[in-house]
Amino acid sequence: MEATKPLPKGYPVNPSSIGDYLKQYRIAHGYSTFEISLELEVYDSTIYKWEHGLTEPTPKNTEKIIEFMGYDPRIYNPLKIENYELT
Numbered sequence: 001m002e003a004t005k006p007l008p009k010g011y012p013v014n015p016s017s018i019g020d021y022l023k024q025y026r027i028a029h030g031y032s033t034f035e036i037s038l039e040l041e042v043y044d045s046t047i048y049k050w051e052h053g054l055t056e057p058t059p060k061n062t063e064k065i066i067e068f069m070g071y072d073p074r075i076y077n078p079l080k081i082e083n084y085e086l087t
Contacts (some may be wrong), residue, residue, distance in 0.1 A: 003019055019050035021073035022065055040064045
């Protein structure tokens with residue numbers, strides 16, 4: 001059996017908002033908030049606010065997030081955490 005590795009710090013185990021899903025995607029793919037902000041054409045502080053539930057993305061930004069990720073995480077989330085151990 002393959003050993004599991006601990007979850008990365010701040011990884012949302014049970015995402016419930018588009019910000020949680022974005023953070024999960026960002027961490028899983030090794031992006032910084034700055035890199036994601038460039039892709040989505042927003043400030044990196046905006047990414048921080050979405051990921052921490054301080055604000056919600058506008059419908060236009062939600063579309064950008066879905067386009068960037070390649071799927072709507074509210075409907076389908078291919079990221080799996082079974083390779084991580086819950087701490």
